[in-house]
Amino acid sequence: MSDPVPVAVPRKGRPLEAVLERIARVGDDDRLDRLADRVSNTLRYEKSITKGRTEADDGPYERLADYSHPGEPNSPEFTLMRDDRDGKPRRIVFDAATVDLGDTRLKLVGREEPFRALRTHEFALGFDSADLVLEEVVGIRPDGLGTIADVNQRIDPVDTDVRVVNGLGDTxxxxxxxxxxxxxxxxxxxxxxxxxxxxxxxxxxxxxxxxxxxxxxxxxxxxxxxxxxxxxxxxxxxxxxxxxxxxxxxxxxxxxxxxxxxxxxxxxETVLMRNTAESDDEVDRAADLVTVDEAASDIRV
Missing domain, CATH: 3.40.190.10 (Periplasmic binding protein-like II)
Known part of the structure; x- marks a missing residue:
């Protein structure tokens, strides 16, 4: 089997949960549902610890070893990072998972800023908040935005090759x-x-x-x-x-x-994005697999 297609994803929070739900939906595999639940439950528990609402029995390194099982199919890996808040507390976040979607495998890789990882051509595909596209690369004009097509049309191709493909519906x-x-x-x-x-x-x-x-x-x-x-x-x-x-x-x-x-x-809402300059057959297949005509998505003004 060919190497998995790397996909940049958020490390925590609602956007990551939306990505995992999309992967489970298109994969039609109970193991992917369990992966989504496992990651979401783990990170919610860790968030509660970080915010002082829950006291853990074990230290962060013991918990990290318990959560991560590298090499197991559809099994997540986690990592430890410093939170940006006062005191710079340590926080366990999502690191990676390789998932099988039929003949295509995806390597979900956690990034603090997936959109920027696509802009620098580290990844061809990724998920991140649509807000970041508007905040960073959409041009300012006298009239407002109307649809998702407007968003892509207002991105200066000299500035970035990244385009929005699809919304995930976590609006x-x-x-x-x-x-x-x-x-x-x-x-x-x-x-x-x-x-x-x-x-x-x-x-x-x-x-x-x-x-x-x-x-x-x-x-x-x-x-x-x-x-x-x-x-x-x-x-x-x-x-x-x-x-x-x-x-x-x-x-x-x-x-x-x-x-x-x-x-x-x-x-x-969280959106699927692709760097149009980084394209091959595997990337095209992966993008098609995770693109859904999502009725719940309202990624338009």
Whole structure:
């Protein structure tokens, strides 16, 4: 059998779980379901330890040896890394797993930044958050984004060979929210509202370029980006500001802060990406295998 096709994947969190669920779905093999469950349960347990909610009986190296079984088919390997938070705590994260999908094998390789690993041509295929594509390589224009086709069309081919292929359906939304005091009775809190709005708009600092790319510069004329204070909850900051954009699933926390939940401006989900300059028959087959017409995916504005 030929060498497995390397695929860059996130090391932890919701995006990694979405990738493993996709692999299990296209593989149609109970062992892949067990792999997904094993990795997800292990990393949730380790997250609980890292955050101090659970006390482990064994040290990190003992746990690492217990989790990893190199060489076993469809068996995950884990590694130890330093977390970026205060104190730089150690954290066990996903490292790698080789999975069989019929005649094609994939080598899932954990990376902190899979998208950037594709940009530097370390991998031909990978999974990462669609947000990173918008944050880093999508061009800023007067009009906002419309569909996933718009995303790829706005990537400068001189800047990168990476393109988005497919969404995985683990969608949460960057949502427009406002305090009732900012809204006239019967006003819809949507993109059209923003075109006539002037004043502060509270967002996370990391999403400034993303918000600008998706809404377009025309809609943001007269709008000033402001940010939550240190250690301030995003919803509380939006309520204090009057209007803002925040990543949300249900909007329940926003409503707890007295906010009106408006339009889902754009989705945030894990996507399959490929470096179009790194292509061969094995990569093409692997990409076809893991690409699904996912009805649950909403990777469009």
């Amino acid at each position: 949460v939304y960057h949502t427009l929210m406002g305090h009732p005091s900012e809204l006239d009775l019967g006003t819809d809190l949507d993109r059209e509202f923003l075109t006539s709005y002037t004043g502060p708009l509270c967002i996370s600092p990391r999403y400034e370029r993303l918000v600008t790319a998706v809404l377009g510069t025309d809609a943001l004329e007269g709008v000033e980006f402001v940010y939550p204070a240190h250690d301030e909850e995003e919803e509380a900051a939006v309520a204090r500001t009057g209007l803002g954009v925040y990543l949300t699933v249900t909007g329940s926390t926003a409503r707890d802060h007295g906010l009106v939940v408006g339009e889902h401006l754009f989705p945030s």
